[in-house]
Amino acid sequence: MEKQIVIDGNLINDIPSFYGELNRVFMTGEDWTLGNSLDAFNDLLYGGFGAIESNEPVTLVWKQMEKSRLALGYEVTKQYYEEKLLPDSPFDKEHFREKLDALNKGEGQTYFDILLEIIAEHPNITLRPIH
Template identity: 80%
Template sequence: MEKQIIINGDAITDIPSFYREINRVFMSGESWQLGNSLDAFNDLLYGGFGAIKSNEPVKLVWKHIEKSRQALGYTVTKQYYEEKLLQGSPFNKEHFLEKLAALDNGTGQTYFDILMEIIAEHPNIILQPLNSD
């Protein structure tokens, strides 16, 4: 039997609120929280900690997914990339310049698109998008 996990898209207005919602849903029984990291989100979906204890089947119900798609769209993603390019940032600036250019010309992924790609890489996670309750 698959486990069901429900994300409330109404709680997601930007990247930090996405991770607050992920921590609320996936990490409630843990003594620590995930940071705002795509790698951490990916690791979470592999299981072994939080709500997913192994490679078990999981139905990920994402309520109000369109609201999340909008909240994690172009504007938030552009800001995310620009923060990676700030002086003193330890990130690969060339990589994020390319990502930002692709986003600006309409061929790049939004933060939401990246999350969808990460979820799709986990065959045990079945996404069930919902636009209302």
């Protein structure tokens, strides 16, 4: 039987609470937690630590997914990009300026859209939204 992991969208209000939920669900039994990083989320889905063994088939049940979509939408994404553009930020400012410009034009991805894209890149993960 395929492993099932349940994310509770009612607990997601912003980017830090999204990673808090991931740590609650995926990292039980680990002596460390994921940072607030899209790369960390991607690595988590490959498995080998946390709740997923390497490339094992998993159904990711996302309760209240629409609430998460709204919580990780335009405003949160805009703030995320703006933080990457702060003067002391070590990130590629040109890259994030382009992302912010696209978002402001209504052409860019929200943080939620990026998460869905990452999930889709993992053939072992089946996403099952529950509204």
